[in-house]
Amino acid sequence: MFARRKPGFPSGFAEQGVAHEPACHALRPCATDADPGKRKLNIPIDYAASSYLAQTSQAAFKNHELPASLRTSSKTKRMNLFQAINDALATILETDEKACIFGEDVAFGGVFRCTMGLTERFGSERVFNTPLTEQGIIGFAIGMSAQGHTALPEIQFADYLFPSFDQLHNEASKMRYRTASAKAFNSGHFVVRMPTGAVGHGALYHSQSPEGFFAGTQGLRVIIPRGPIQAKGLLIAAARGPDPVVFMEPKLLYRAAVEEVPVGEYELPIDTAEVLQRGKHITLVSWGAMVYVCEVAARAAKERLGVDVEVIDLRAIRPWDKATVKDSVDKTGRCVVVHEASRTGGIGEGIAAEIQERSFLKLEAPVQRVTGWDVHVPLIFENFMIPDVASKFP
Amino acid sequence: MLSRTLRSARWAAPLRVTANSYATARRTVTTDAASAHAEKSAVPAEDDKQFTVSLSPESFENYKIDGPSTELSVSKNELKEMYLNMVTIRRMEMAADKLYKEKKIRGFCHLSTGQEAVAVGIERAITPEDQVITAYRCHGFALMRGASVKSIIGELLGRRDGIAFGKGGSMHMFCKGFYGGNGIVGAQVPVGAGIGFAMKYMGRKNTTFALYGDGASNQGQVFEAYNMAKLWDIPVIFACENNKYGMGTAANRSSALTEYYKRGQYIPGLKVNGMDVLAVKQASAWAKEYTTSGAGPMVMEFVTYRYGGHSMSDPGTTYRTREEVQRMRSTQDPIQGLKQKILDWGIVSEEDIKALEKQAKQMVDKEVKEAEEAPFPESSPGNLFEDIYVPGSEPDFMKGRTLEETHYYSKKA
Ligand SMILES: Cc1ncc(C[n+]2csc(CCOP(=O)(O)OP(=O)(O)O)c2C)c(N)n1
Numbered sequence A: 001m002f003a004r005r006k007p008g009f010p011s012g013f014a015e016q017g018v019a020h021e022p023a024c025h026a027l028r029p030c031a032t033d034a035d036p037g038k039r040k041l042n043i044p045i046d047y048a049a050s051s052y053l054a055q056t057s058q059a060a061f062k063n064h065e066l067p068a069s070l071r072t073s074s075k076t077k078r079m080n081l082f083q084a085i086n087d088a089l090a091t092i093l094e095t096d097e098k099a100c101i102f103g104e105d106v107a108f109g110g111v112f113r114c115t116m117g118l119t120e121r122f123g124s125e126r127v128f129n130t131p132l133t134e135q136g137i138i139g140f141a142i143g144m145s146a147q148g149h150t151a152l153p154e155i156q157f158a159d160y161l162f163p164s165f166d167q168l169h170n171e172a173s174k175m176r177y178r179t180a181s182a183k184a185f186n187s188g189h190f191v192v193r194m195p196t197g198a199v200g201h202g203a204l205y206h207s208q209s210p211e212g213f214f215a216g217t218q219g220l221r222v223i224i225p226r227g228p229i230q231a232k233g234l235l236i237a238a239a240r241g242p243d244p245v246v247f248m249e250p251k252l253l254y255r256a257a258v259e260e261v262p263v264g265e266y267e268l269p270i271d272t273a274e275v276l277q278r279g280k281h282i283t284l285v286s287w288g289a290m291v292y293v294c295e296v297a298a299r300a301a302k303e304r305l306g307v308d309v310e311v312i313d314l315r316a317i318r319p320w321d322k323a324t325v326k327d328s329v330d331k332t333g334r335c336v337v338v339h340e341a342s343r344t345g346g347i348g349e350g351i352a353a354e355i356q357e358r359s360f361l362k363l364e365a366p367v368q369r370v371t372g373w374d375v376h377v378p379l380i381f382e383n384f385m386i387p388d389v390a391s392k393f394p
Numbered sequence B: 001m002l003s004r005t006l007r008s009a010r011w012a013a014p015l016r017v018t019a020n021s022y023a024t025a026r027r028t029v030t031t032d033a034a035s036a037h038a039e040k041s042a043v044p045a046e047d048d049k050q051f052t053v054s055l056s057p058e059s060f061e062n063y064k065i066d067g068p069s070t071e072l073s074v075s076k077n078e079l080k081e082m083y084l085n086m087v088t089i090r091r092m093e094m095a096a097d098k099l100y101k102e103k104k105i106r107g108f109c110h111l112s113t114g115q116e117a118v119a120v121g122i123e124r125a126i127t128p129e130d131q132v133i134t135a136y137r138c139h140g141f142a143l144m145r146g147a148s149v150k151s152i153i154g155e156l157l158g159r160r161d162g163i164a165f166g167k168g169g170s171m172h173m174f175c176k177g178f179y180g181g182n183g184i185v186g187a188q189v190p191v192g193a194g195i196g197f198a199m200k201y202m203g204r205k206n207t208t209f210a211l212y213g214d215g216a217s218n219q220g221q222v223f224e225a226y227n228m229a230k231l232w233d234i235p236v237i238f239a240c241e242n243n244k245y246g247m248g249t250a251a252n253r254s255s256a257l258t259e260y261y262k263r264g265q266y267i268p269g270l271k272v273n274g275m276d277v278l279a280v281k282q283a284s285a286w287a288k289e290y291t292t293s294g295a296g297p298m299v300m301e302f303v304t305y306r307y308g309g310h311s312m313s314d315p316g317t318t319y320r321t322r323e324e325v326q327r328m329r330s331t332q333d334p335i336q337g338l339k340q341k342i343l344d345w346g347i348v349s350e351e352d353i354k355a356l357e358k359q360a361k362q363m364v365d366k367e368v369k370e371a372e373e374a375p376f377p378e379s380s381p382g383n384l385f386e387d388i389y390v391p392g393s394e395p396d397f398m399k400g401r402t403l404e405e406t407h408y409y410s411k412k413a
């Protein structure tokens, strides 16, 4: 099992037919009768122009969540999402000798290259392939973590999570509660990473966004980063944290989202939302790949309607930062929650209900949701399935 | 070559089953596709008359059973048909490959080039009333079960004429007696046990082939299915297509015991030369007989090889050598193997072979063209929301991305 493997898939394998077309999904007209004027809004997302990604070093260090020491002294490096995740994993392995990465084909770099070069660097005792056994992988990780290891299992696609769902929902999440916080049983230092979301042609089993299934799981943290800087800081913090974490990486962004990432180690808070842009008329709450669609919609709203949009990146999906969202909605009086997962059973349901309860008297309109359809992800209609700019346009 | 690699992994076997084992001296299954033998003089003049072919003594390995005879009865017609079937599958897979490279097919696409003898041999051993379920490498099986090339290629192209209306793509194909086409590795195996149970419950003399890969064989569900099937003596054949790799991971790097046919432990097993369509047919017929006799399930292992990468985005040459692939292609090819035999036995002439190949090519080309010309489905809510529930049983409406996109079923789209 620990024998050194032949490294390196060429880039083609890593792509698995994904991620090279930036936001192709935002291109297509939506399936319903959005008026043609609105449809014109669905142009491809230009990530290089996004203000939600640090296009320069200065922009990167404007982030006040970064530790002051880093902001004054450190350099940045241009990275895409998978490179930043790779950087974070390397940092974790470097600073924590009990940290191990394992999963299907991770020793070769993984389908999306996130673990590229780590076996060579840290040895096959610490970065190793597992058989095809999702339930086994997660149970195994829980056992390691209980022994004080830092377990970093990978599930190859979020769609394959379900065989391991019992281990996450019933075992990992309840470990502390059912052992009466017995000190001998660690349940943190445990991050299961998985690529999530649609890319345009993944179809029924490779494009789902299953974060909503964790809505009823207490004790787990669910995190979805929107870009390289965030992914690195959140992943390092998650691995060092005391709770089990599900870390879902929007696969559309692996190559598309590129920014200047601080060199060296840093953590970002895994329990708060981040306000991406301030506005006074309406609050958009989103996460992952959808925040860029929100950005374009917000710009269009400003230009066409003079509407000033506040955009919040939730990033911590479970538990989520109710205070930040409430403060914003109390100010704007309007809120739209945007996510890629189906409407029913999506995280937006809980957020909408919570806002209604907390900010009812401040609301000028019912909380709206723009989500995926309540339909399995069909191959030929995948591009229509995803919220686009027009569908968010007021 | 293949067998040698498997053998070298045997040291890792944690258990040696000896009790109740009928297995005699350890033999290795050959992957020679042209290892059968027949006397030219014994070949009858009539196309539909049966005659005897002797398979290589290295065609099978048995576990806790006596296993099939190496004497196989076939007719000339049947041999020609097997040849035509294998050539058709390969043509179809090549067409898919081309369409993919032209970017007309998108997303995941797994080809079975090199593994044609398994789909064809099994089909020759069963009837339309028997059942087959497999994973995502399913185009050949779908074709053998009766799906048209047009409906298969149309599915890959995302057309309404596709076998799943273009909604499933490469991994999801279903037709009578064929339960797909499944994307979650291992999930189809217990489903197969359930299908088999229904056969038994209904008193039907039919069996179910539940196919999976060497990689999939490590999923817990597979072992859960074994246990249920033996506990209730279900007529199901757990058939592992061992093509040596699960994605980039070699069998001996994923499996503690690579003798997949012994993995049922308490279920008899049969390892088969999966490159020889005749051996596949003989073994499958025997397994059908065994499982429908009331004796319960069987585990089979077809030793085979995929020529291409795991899927279209894997060149398939980083975790194995080009020489290995080339050697399998040039010396163990199931199509070349059968061709050589039927030529040697005087069953066909070179011209007959050309005619069969032309027939396959013309059929595939015609249907691929039709599939390409078929329209894309209309992107209407009606198409999007159909088949989530049975018509008439749906809720009044289902939701779209926004409130305005709510789909009312009664308001026919
Ligand atoms: C539950 C699950 N885990 C992982 C995958 C990704 N995956 C698809 S095929 C495959 C390899 C399977 O290998 P094998 O069973 O040997 O079948 P082969 O591809 O060789 O036909 C993997 C890891 C999946 N589809 N489902």
Ligand SMILES: [Mg+2]
Binding pocket: B213, B214, B215, B241, B242, B243, B244, B245, B246, B247
């Ligand atoms: Mg395999």
